[in-house]
Structure formats: C-alpha cells, structure tokens
Amino acid sequence: MKLSIERSVLLKAVSQAQSVVERRNTIPILANVLIEAEGENVHFRATDLDIEVMDRAVAQVERAGSTTVSAVTLHEIVRKLPDGALVTLTDDGASGRITVEAGRSNFSLATLPKEDFPVMASSEYTANFTAPAPVLRRLFDKSKFAISTEETRYYLNGVYMHVSDSDGGHVLRCVATDGHRLARIDADLPEGAKDMPGVIVPRKTVAELRKVLEDDDMQIAVSVSETKVRF
Structure with missing residues (x-):
C-alpha cells in the first residue's frame, strides 16, 4: 500500500x-x-x-x-x-x-x-431518515447532562432516543436520567422515522457524534435497528 x-x-x-x-x-x-x-x-x-x-x-x-x-x-x-x-x-x-x-x-x-481487525456484525436497519444537524445537536445538548456515569447502571449510560406521542402528534424524543435528574427534549418527527425502534445512544457515542454536528447546513442520515444506530 x-x-x-x-x-x-x-x-x-x-x-x-x-x-x-x-x-x-x-x-x-x-x-x-x-x-x-x-x-x-x-x-x-x-x-x-x-x-x-x-x-x-x-x-x-x-x-x-x-x-x-x-x-x-x-x-x-x-x-x-x-x-x-x-x-x-x-x-x-x-x-x-x-x-x-x-x-x-x-x-x-x-x-x-x-x-x-474486528468486523462488527451487520444489522437490518428498519428505519432510515435524515435530520438537520442543528436538530440533533439540540436534542443531545439538552439531554446529555443527565446521563448517568455509574457504569453498573449501564441502561442509564446514554440517551434514549425514540418516537413518542405528543399533543401535536408524533415527535422524536430524547430522554436521559441518572436517577436524580431527568432530561426530556422533543423535536419534530423526521420523515421515515415513525417506525423506528427506541434505542439508547451511549454516552461515548453522543460525545463523538457531537463533534460533527457543528455545521448548521449538514443533513445527518440516521439508520436504526433493534440493536444498533448509525449516524
């Protein structure tokens, strides 16, 4: 090479x-x-x-x-x-x-x-959609502070991203908690995201993803399966 x-x-x-x-x-x-x-x-x-x-x-x-x-x-x-x-x-x-x-x-x-070099198992992504970088940036910035840092409570070590009902219809919602604080933030549901399964985006993934969300004009492609999320 x-x-x-x-x-x-x-x-x-x-x-x-x-x-x-x-x-x-x-x-x-x-x-x-x-x-x-x-x-x-x-x-x-x-x-x-x-x-x-x-x-x-x-x-x-x-x-x-x-x-x-x-x-x-x-x-x-x-x-x-x-x-x-x-x-x-x-x-x-x-x-x-x-x-x-x-x-x-x-x-x-x-x-x-x-x-x-390890090859991560492929996944059948059941939902694919695109979201503007400022939308994802807002969702994670407003929720990441409440992520638990206690490793034994692994299910709290991330942001739960899912589709939820709201007064105005379906929304894309991010939730995080450390057992003492709770953060919840909603955004308009992107086209194609309605059937996405809920996933926990780990703290480290949120931190790495946040680095590439500074460009306001960027559109982020998101693919979700039962066990994986790809940005």
Missing part, C-alpha cells in the same frame, strides 16, 4: 479514530485504525467493539492495500507535522511496518494485519 494525502485531511480522519479506540485494553488490535486504500479514496475505521467510526478521504493512491496501525501514535505524528504538508504512507505488506513521510520527517510504525 502506498498513498499520499494532505496533512489536514489525514489529521481529521485519525483524530476521529483515536478518540474512539481504548488506550488501555487487552486486545492490541483495538488500539489500531484500519486503513484501506483503493482507487482515489482511503477509508479509515476504528472501533472499541461498542462504537465504530468510519471516514473516507480523497488521496493519491499509488498502490492499493490495507493495514492497521496505532491510532494514537499516528495521530500524534500527524498532529505535529507542518500545515500544508503532503503525507505519504507506505506499507510493503511484508515487514510488518508502515512508514510515514512528510518533507524531511520519516517515521516507521509497527502494524497488525487487517485480518485481525
């Missing part, structure tokens, strides 16, 4: 990846980001087995391929590279290492094979 990508684009992708991976875990592959290069795109994927984040970026792919590398280490390297730098990632597929080059800087990082 060999590709070249703008530093700012790479930084955005690895920033999202490193914020999801667990820095302390007994499964080494979970500390890594999966990088897959093909055509004119490079795909990044990271997971802690509860959350999976994926990103796609445009790159100059000289040789297609895939590998995994420490998300935190790669992020630290890219973060310190100069603005405007063109970063080249090279993995020969045999040495178990990937090189990161930008100008006079050259780094060599250990890799793990793509085959070790």
